[in-house]
Amino acid sequence: MKKASTIMIIGSLFLLGLFYFPLWNIMLGAPQYPEPLGMDIYISGIKGLSEFDLQNIDGLNHYIGMKTIPKDGEMWEFEVFPSVILTMVVLGIFIGLFGFLGKLSYKWFIGWFLIMSILGIMGMYDFNEWLTDYGSNLSPNAIIKVVNADGTPMTYKPPLLGYQKMLNFDVTSLPEKGAWMMFIGMTLTLVAFYLGWRSHKNGIT
Amino acid sequence: MKKYSTYLATMLGSFLILSGCGNPDGKANSNGALASSNAEKVYVAPGEQDEFYAFMSGGYSGNLTVYGLPSGRMFKEIPVFSQFPTSGYGYSEETKPMLETSFGFVPWDDSHHPDISQTKGELDGRWIFINGNNTPRIARISLSTFETEEIIELPNSAGNHSSSFVTENTEYVVAGTRFSVPIPQRDMPINEYKGNFKGSLSFISVDPNNGHMDLKFQILMPGFNYDLSHPGRDKSHGWFFFTTYNTEEANSLLEVNASQNDKDFIAAINWKKIEEYVNNGGGTKMPANYAHNVYNESTHMATSTMKKEVLTVDPLKVPGAVYFLPTPKSPHGVDIDPTGEFIIGNGKLSADLTVHSFDRMIAAIEAKKFDGEAYGIPILKFDDVLAGTVKSGGLGPLHTEFDGKGNAYTTFFISSEVVKWNLETWEVIDRKPTFYSVGHLMIPGGNSRKPFGKYVVAMNKITKDRYLPTGPELEHSAQLYDITGDKMELLYDFPTHGEPHYAAGIPADLLAPKSKKIYRLDENEHPYAVTSPAEAKVVRDGNEVHVYMSMIRSHFTPDNIEGIKVGDKVYFHITNHEQDFDVPHGFAMIGQNTSELLVMPGQTKSSVWEPKEPGVWPFYCTDFCSALHQEMQGYVRVSPANSDVPLKFSLGE
Known part of the structure; x- marks a missing residue:
């Protein structure tokens, strides 16, 4: 159980990566952008891959009537996400510590994992909602209005995951280092649960 | 025989x-x-x-062209000594001072010999220098922006041909006069040339941090024609070699009269010795008048200052600093091999090449084996310095x-x-x-x-x-x-x-990675720049009107201006707000008596318009910048001189 608890602590600490590395990345390449424009989505805000990428994405998007990319402080998520993650890290460390001291059952490990998974899914859902709004809530005075074959206005929601062709742009959306660290951390807490369960079954504390 | x-x-x-x-x-x-x-x-x-990049002088275009090798494709023409309507160089208010000289505004020159800056004798790709042959000038061009940053005029020089070659660590860019002239210039009979005219060799120091040039000293040599030059390198670092012709000192029909001597000279100059002499207070300060024009990348503006003094050096006062190496048949180029040992005189009226040895030259100097002198300058014996002849x-x-x-x-x-x-x-x-x-x-x-x-x-x-x-x-x-x-x-x-x-x-990998993509708007210190469209304005000061304008895909701010009157002098100060690579915008006003402006991202340029007729006059962006380029336009309302239409400017109203 000491080993399991240690892994639980390490697993929770992996979430700290989200404070340093982006969670998600969206790249936009086009014939006239051989060096693609890119945005890195952090839990605390959105940054350009290169310094002026966001400004240039906004500049291009104004033609099709899209809103500008939210700045720091323009989305409640970027205020809440860091505290949620920090809370989960602290909670995970405490669970691990108490597990180490034999004050808590290994079942708490899976409990933490389930809460984190639900929060993660909620986060992804929220992110997808924002992408949908960003890509389809277009200005009625847009300079360029493109309609689909069925006559509906074309929308520009970037893919949540994977590749999509949008007008002249090739858009790719993939998890970034922060997300990978979170996945590893969460997997470690599952491992901790398994080891805890095994040592419990074998009667070792 | x-x-x-x-x-x-x-x-x-x-x-x-x-x-x-x-x-x-x-x-x-x-x-x-x-x-x-x-x-x-x-x-x-x-x-x-x-x-590879190849920088080719433009000769009578006055500019410098950039090619790729091996393809031979031309990438850019860099305006240097000539007005260039493509970008507005020499037309814009910011760049007009670049072409100021002691003769006033000279919108053209004859550019000859580009040379890339060096460190320890190897190309370092910081700057490229080039000479203006006609109105003697040396220019320095940045190899990160590929723009002319500085031009210095050379007093006491005429036909600035044996230029602009750099020493091994770019301590100096060196410029010699092709035509000897009276120094200082004065009214005198031409046929009294011989013995009275002088040839100046200019050593321009280069600040290692920012490249700024300063005419440190001029050596006043006998009145020959100084044709070409090259620095010593490695073991001959510290010396500079100039070819001469017309050692006959003819002043007319030179094609015959300057081709009579079987041998002219290569002048070997120990510039380290002269530098030391000058640093110890040697030389004579002489009144002069020459322009020094510097372009500032932060303000995007050039300033021109007239310098009033030059330090001249009489070579006879620095013993051991100057020698003549006899070289057959009016040598044109003088070229030094990579080891610094061989000094090649290309005798243009000859079939053979004369190769002198630096080691032998030093030995002959140490042994004081001279073959007479010319105007007090020792002449070395041809056979003592010769390394070989290429048949x-x-x-x-x-x-x-x-x-x-x-x-x-x-x-x-x-x-x-x-x-x-x-x-x-x-x-x-x-x-x-x-x-x-x-x-x-x-x-x-x-x-x-x-x-x-x-x-x-x-x-x-x-x-x-x-x-x-x-x-x-x-x-x-x-x-x-x-x-x-x-x-x-x-x-x-x-x-x-x-x-x-x-x-x-120069190999492309030495330059391409540091080629600038944009100018940063947040570093723009132009006094008339607007860094946000909210700052755009039109200000009247008497009959001068200053339009502080910004542009971004695909509009000008402001694009409607009223209250301009016939007789006004309207300055358009235009800032390109793009921060994206290769998105310039242009500006052209109907009937303007100057060129368009092509403004790079983050840059500010200004041009003057003096409206002559009342009316509503359009301006537009000259660079097909975007899908809405054709919409990138605006109007200026011009009213009669005595009207009281209020000054007004707007966008999207």
């Missing part, structure tokens, strides 16, 4: 070689495997980039470059060829025709300690039938040769803009 017959035999031999070489017209064999492999060697596939078999040698593998390549103007020869044996290894009448040649880094001996480019003076005819006036022609093998191979032929004299080449 014996010597003469050897000479004749060599000549004959060379003609035999020439005519024996099956492909003398340089046209590709129609079915040879050779021709197809040559095509591959110069083919840079779409999307691929060239291996080239060609006629009219002009310039030599080096491949760093012990070979030299010399152009022959009269016999239209490049000759490859060995630097130890003086034997000719190969010769290839050029088309036609070649002047300079260029191997990237070929005049440094470290040449990149892959290609040589021959720059020709006569084009004739090489390309589709374009009336009497033709661009010049250049040929590219592969020099990696024993024999040179003609790969390609391409036209060049203006009249390239010399050129400078």
Whole structure:
């Protein structure tokens, strides 16, 4: 159980990566952008891959009537996400510590994992909602209005995951280092649960 | 007599070689495997980039053109000494001061010899320098922005031809006068030239941090013509070598009268010695009047200051600083090999090349073996300094470059060829025709300690039938040769803009990574810049009106202006708010008596418009910047001089 608890602590600490590395990345390449424009989505805000990428994405998007990319402080998520993650890290460390001291059952490990998974899914859902709004809530005075074959206005929601062709742009959306660290951390807490369960079954504390 | 017959035999031999070489017209064999492999060697596939940059002087265009090698594609014309409506250089308020001189605004020059800055004798790719030949000037061009940053005028100089070559660590960029003149200038009979005129050799120090140039001293030499020059390198670092002609000091019909002496001189200048003399307070300060024009990348503006004094040095007052090396037949180029040992005099009226030895020169100086003097300057004995003679078999040698593998390549103007020869044996290894009448040649880094001996480019003076005819006036022609093998191979032929004299080449990987993409708007210190469209405004001051305008895809802010009157002087100060690579915007106003402006991202440029008629006059963006480029336009309402239409400006109202 000491080993399991240690892994639980390490697993929770992996979430700290989200404070340093982006969670998600969206790249936009086009014939006239051989060096693609890119945005890195952090839990605390959105940054350009290169310094002026966001400004240039906004500049291009104004033609099709899209809103500008939210700045720091323009989305409640970027205020809440860091505290949620920090809370989960602290909670995970405490669970691990108490597990180490034999004050808590290994079942708490899976409990933490389930809460984190639900929060993660909620986060992804929220992110997808924002992408949908960003890509389809277009200005009625847009300079360029493109309609689909069925006559509906074309929308520009970037893919949540994977590749999509949008007008002249090739858009790719993939998890970034922060997300990978979170996945590893969460997997470690599952491992901790398994080891805890095994040592419990074998009667070792 | 014996010597003469050897000479004749060599000549004959060379003609035999020439005519024996099956492909003398340089046209590709129609079915040879050779021709197809040559095509591959110069083919840079779409999307691929060239291996070298080549900077070719524009000659009478006054500019500098940038090419890629081996493709021969032209990338840019950098305006230097000439007004350039493409970008507004020399027309915009910010760049007009760049072309100020002591003679006033001179909108043109004749640019000759570009040279890239060096550190420890190797190309460092910080700056490229080039000389204006006609109204003596030296320019410094940034190799991160590829824009002219500084121009300094040279007093006491005329026909600034033996310029602009840098010393091994870019301590100095050196400029010599081709025409000797009265110093100081004065009203005197021309035929009293001899003994009265002087030739000035200028040493311009270069600040290692920002490249700023300062005319540190001028050596006042006898009144010969100083034709070309090159620095010593490695062991001969600290010396500078100048060719002379017209040591006869003729003042008329020079083609005959300046070709009488069997030998002219290469002047060897120990500039370290003179520098020390000057640093210790030596030299004479002389009143002068010359312009120093500096462009500031932060303010995007140039300023011109007139300098009033120059430090001159009488070479006789610095013993051991200047010597003459007799060199046959009005030498044109003087070129120093990568080791610094060989000083090659290209005697343009001769068939042979004279190679002097630096070591032998030092030995002769130490042994004081002099053969008289000219105006007090010791002349060394020809035989004491001679390292060897290249019996080239060609006629009219002009310039030599080096491949760093012990070979030299010399152009022959009269016999239209490049000759490859060995630097130890003086034997000719190969010769290839050029088309036609070649002047300079260029191997990237070929005049440094470290040449990149892959290609040589021959720059020709006569084009004739090489390309589709374009009336009497033709661009010049250049040929590219592969020099990696024993024999040179003609790969390609391409036209060049203006009249390239010399050129400078450098591997692309030394420059391309540091080429600037945009100017940062947050670093723009132009006094009339607007860094946010909210700051855009129109301000009247008497009959001067200043329009602070911004532009971004695809509109100007403001784009409607009213309250301008006939007789006003309207300054448009336009800031490009893009921070995206390769998104310039232009500005042109109907009837404006100047050029358009092409403004790079983050940059501010200004131009003046003096409306002459009441009306509503449009302006527009001249660069097809975006899908809405045609919509990027605006109007200025001009009212009669006595009207009281209020000043008003707007966007989107």
